[in-house]
Amino acid sequence: MERNYISIEEARKLISEHAKPIGKVVQDVVQSLGCVISEDIFSPIDLPSFTNSAMDGYAINTESIRFFPVRLKVVGEVKAGETFKRKKIKEGETLKIFTGAMIPEGVDAVVEKELVKAEGEYIIIEKEIKKWRNLRFKGEEVKEGQKVIEKGTVITPGVAGFLSAMGIKKVKVFKKPKVSLIITGTEVLKLGQKFKHGKVYDANSVSLRLALRELGIESVKVKFVRDDLKMLRSIFKNELKSSDVLIFSGAVSAGDYDYVRELMVEEKVEKIFYKVKQKPGKPIFLGKKDGKFIFGLPGNPAAVIICFYEYVSPFIKGVMGYKNIFPKEVEKELLEDRENKDDRPHFLRVKILGDGVKVLEAQGSHMLSSFVECDGIILLPELSKKVKGEKVKVHLLWER
Numbered sequence: 001m002e003r004n005y006i007s008i009e010e011a012r013k014l015i016s017e018h019a020k021p022i023g024k025v026v027q028d029v030v031q032s033l034g035c036v037i038s039e040d041i042f043s044p045i046d047l048p049s050f051t052n053s054a055m056d057g058y059a060i061n062t063e064s065i066r067f068f069p070v071r072l073k074v075v076g077e078v079k080a081g082e083t084f085k086r087k088k089i090k091e092g093e094t095l096k097i098f099t100g101a102m103i104p105e106g107v108d109a110v111v112e113k114e115l116v117k118a119e120g121e122y123i124i125i126e127k128e129i130k131k132w133r134n135l136r137f138k139g140e141e142v143k144e145g146q147k148v149i150e151k152g153t154v155i156t157p158g159v160a161g162f163l164s165a166m167g168i169k170k171v172k173v174f175k176k177p178k179v180s181l182i183i184t185g186t187e188v189l190k191l192g193q194k195f196k197h198g199k200v201y202d203a204n205s206v207s208l209r210l211a212l213r214e215l216g217i218e219s220v221k222v223k224f225v226r227d228d229l230k231m232l233r234s235i236f237k238n239e240l241k242s243s244d245v246l247i248f249s250g251a252v253s254a255g256d257y258d259y260v261r262e263l264m265v266e267e268k269v270e271k272i273f274y275k276v277k278q279k280p281g282k283p284i285f286l287g288k289k290d291g292k293f294i295f296g297l298p299g300n301p302a303a304v305i306i307c308f309y310e311y312v313s314p315f316i317k318g319v320m321g322y323k324n325i326f327p328k329e330v331e332k333e334l335l336e337d338r339e340n341k342d343d344r345p346h347f348l349r350v351k352i353l354g355d356g357v358k359v360l361e362a363q364g365s366h367m368l369s370s371f372v373e374c375d376g377i378i379l380l381p382e383l384s385k386k387v388k389g390e391k392v393k394v395h396l397l398w399e400r
């Protein structure tokens, strides 16, 4: 007999167990935002790769200056990017130098231009300048061959910049899954279609596509299908061939035309779980066939978004090689008493106000207006009461 529900904790555990990388690919660093590096990175060069100036100013040799103030003759200049084997300074001389320019032989400090007085071909340095001032040394940050990035690191713009600074153009990352969205419902109108009484505009394909884009998943196919088992089967079979993760929206519940569960049984999709004790999103399904994973999300549009962030996004992150897959949490104080008389835990949309959280209006699984102000979700256990001032964990959905 099928158990009626599993708990949120059990569902999370099953997500963690099944969300494993599906392969590795070589990716251009410039296209790699949000990918996870799949092998340790060793620097091919020193960083800095040559000793250079941290300031625009004058290159000096402090050892040849016996006392300050000193008057030095400007005998040339060194620009960034220039190599200048011929440029050397002798006692009594200086070179004009720019930020990032290579330090010439015999130079052991750079005095920034604000600290000198220019007098024709000469400069006067009033105050003592210490050896090594304003020098950025070869290899001071990274040595050639040093391990600089560990496998499992998520590529942020900063990481991508760092890779590029080492001259690394391509990087091995865990594969992003290809995703198919199968949007069910005879009542569903695609955006742009003329409104008809009794129909609803599709919200789910749009919220899911954008949520997937946040994860860097661009390879997304969207299929709309009426509540028709034959058509659903044919689309399912096709998408199973081409995608790694299939996400159904709608038709997972108990209605006569809710065909997804029936299809999963018929197609011998191995059930990982079906139905989680929660609101919204109770009839969520996760299954596996031919190494591909299938989510069935309820059609209710708020349930879709919440199930995506609580389960689908963690799953996809796991596939992409992320170590931390579940939503980031912050602790906040509840700004009002809140009771859950239901026997299912409730995910509630909240707005963060400083150290507190306000539970938003419009919490129904069919209601989306609360997302206008929503920063995150709190979980209110079944048959429980939380009082004003009590600490709650907020699952952060997005930053703005």
Ligand SMILES: Nc1nc2c(c(=O)[nH]1)N[C@H]1C(S)=C(S)[C@@H](COP(=O)(O)OP(=O)(O)OC[C@H]3O[C@@H](n4cnc5c(N)ncnc54)[C@H](O)[C@@H]3O)O[C@H]1N2
Binding pocket: 183, 184, 185, 187, 188, 200, 201, 202, 203, 204, 205, 249, 250, 251, 252, 253, 254, 255, 258, 280, 281, 282, 283, 297, 298, 299, 300, 301, 303, 365, 366
């Ligand atoms: N007898 C029972 N009825 C229901 C149960 C139950 O246990 N017994 N569960 C309820 C719960 S909880 C949920 S959640 C929903 C889930 O329903 P389905 O997954 O079968 O989804 P649909 O019936 O297809 O649609 C639900 C709702 O969402 C609207 N919808 C569907 N697709 C879209 C879309 N792309 N964009 C916007 N809105 C969409 C649809 O019109 C329905 O209003 O079942 C309860 N029923």
Ligand code: MOO
Binding pocket: 278, 279, 280, 281, 282, 283, 298, 300, 303, 365
């Ligand atoms: O579990 Mo359903 O999403 O409440 O209404």
